[in-house]
Amino acid sequence: MTFEKNLERLEQIASSLDRDDLSLEQALTLFEEGIAKLKEASAELAKAEGRVAKLVEKAEGVFEVTDEHG
Amino acid sequence: MNAPGGSPELALTIAQLTNAAKEILEGAFPPVWIKGEVGNFTAHRNGHWYFSLRDATAQLSCVVWSRDVKRIPAPPDEGMQVMAHGQLSVYAARGQMQFMVRSLEAEGEGLWRKAFEKTKAALEKDGLLDPARKRRLPRFPRRVAVITSPDGAALHDIISVIQRRNPGVEIIVIPAAVQGETAPDSLVAALDRLSRWRGADVVIIGRGGGSREDLWAFNDERVARAIAASPVPTISAVGHEVDFTIADLVADHRAATPSAAAEAAVPVLADIIAGIRALGEGIRSATELRVRDAGHTLRQLSRDLGLRSLRTVERRRARVQELAARLETLSPLATLARGYAVALNEQGGALPSAALFTPGMHFAMEMRDGRVHATADDVIVRPSAKAARRGAA
Structure with missing residues (x-):
């Protein structure tokens, strides 16, 4: 779940930036990383495609997700 | 009496009688609910349960066949008040009237509770x-x-x-x-x-x-x-x-x-989006604040630096003035200003002693406002001064 990881990292960055013991250079590096993660998270949110499907086991250990409204 | 069982010659077999009794009993009683207290409960190896139900004055043998046991959440406890649904019948092999239980319920959902607690305890034991x-x-x-x-x-x-x-x-x-x-x-x-x-x-x-x-x-x-x-x-x-x-x-x-x-x-998706926005805002404003802080610090430092160098200049100027004042008091010019003159030889060297003069010698007198060239007429050196100088040397 890269989305969740991205958001967790964003939260870390936000709280790091709120600390005072950060140099300007560190702050700017974090800011750049934060903006990148923000873009990734937003992009992933946009590409989410919801559906209702059914999990079907074809053979032992082989699964297929078939579109089928329940 | 020619009916079956009507004479020793027509005696019924035990199986005939008990089977007849079974048919009559089963025909006379549709499946019913009965209630009583459980006693002598046995869960047999073959999967069937045997027990008796009784009240103050009567007692009835009961059986639950294994296929029906599965539907009952837990075996009843001794002395438990239960309601049993089933069929009254006769167990021919023992010549016994018995009640075949299809389902069993205890008061206050006791059996369900018992099964629940039993499963819970087993899971708890395994952490x-x-x-x-x-x-x-x-x-x-x-x-x-x-x-x-x-x-x-x-x-x-x-x-x-x-x-x-x-x-x-x-x-x-x-x-x-x-x-x-x-x-x-x-x-x-x-x-x-x-x-x-x-x-x-x-x-x-x-x-x-x-x-x-x-x-x-x-x-x-x-x-x-x-x-x-x-x-x-x-x-x-x-x-x-x-x-x-x-x-x-x-x-x-x-x-x-x-x-x-x-x-x-x-x-909720809208909450996630709002959360991401808020995070972005937080990061942006925290960074802006940081940059503003840095700019502010820089300006403060440059002001401090200016102020400090100004102070250094002022300190030095004061020192110069102080030195100038001291120099002034030591300067011959000050003496001249008070109206005295300094005699100088032709090379400009000072002539602080009469002994340095010879009659007819040209010299100059440096005054407050100019220079006078003169010639020595007569030179008189005070003997006491001579002695003093000699003594000092």
Whole structure:
């Protein structure tokens, strides 16, 4: 779940930036990383495609997700 | 009397009589509910249960055949007040009247409670009810698995709540029977498929409301163990708010209803977007603040530097003035200013002593406002001065 990881990292960055013991250079590096993660998270949110499907086991250990409204 | 049994010659066999009695009894009594106190309970190796039901004045032998035992949640305790539903009959082999029990209920749902407590104790012994085992649900699940009946109201509720909250979430249905004798196996199989598939972020397992018997599969020990073993975080959603099952105890999260499970599983998309925006804003403003702070510090430093150098210059100027004042007091010019003159030889050297003069010598006198050239007429050196100088030398 890269989305969740991205958001967790964003939260870390936000709280790091709120600390005072950060140099300007560190702050700017974090800011750049934060903006990148923000873009990734937003992009992933946009590409989410919801559906209702059914999990079907074809053979032992082989699964297929078939579109089928329940 | 020529009727069977009417004379020694027409004597009935025991089997004939007991079978006749059995037919008459079974014909006379449709299946009925009876109540009494349980005594002499035995669970036989062959799977059947034997016990007696009695009250103050009467007693009746009872049997539960093994195929019916499965439907009864737990064996009754000695002395327990129970209601039994079944058929009055005759057990020919013993020549005994007996009641064949099809279902059994104890007062205050005692048997259900007993079975529940027994399963709970077994799970507790294995540490499966430890609150520390409970996992955090994923905050942003992309794929939610739902183990329930494919045509139940619960699935409909779950799908509509999830799609309302976040239409981007994928819902994977793993169909299972949720009531009846096949339900435990079916639920265990569905959980097993989920475990092997590993494609879901979280799983909702449950069903809508129903009777105690309808929900019973969710109190099954095997189902509970399968839930506990799930590699995917679990949300149980069985029946209504008041229904509490073993599945609820082992799941990572207990939802009161299927709709509540959907809410617990999936955050509202608009909230996620707002959260991301807020994070972005926070990062932006914190960085801006940092840059502003840095600029402010820089300006402050340059001001300090200016101020400090100004002070240094001023300190030096004061020192110069002080030195100038001291020099002034020492300077011959000051003496001249008071009206004295200094005699200088032709090379400009000072002539501070009369002994340095010779009659007819040209010299100059430096005055406050100019120079006078002169010639020495006569030179008189005071003897005392000579002596003093000699003494000093």
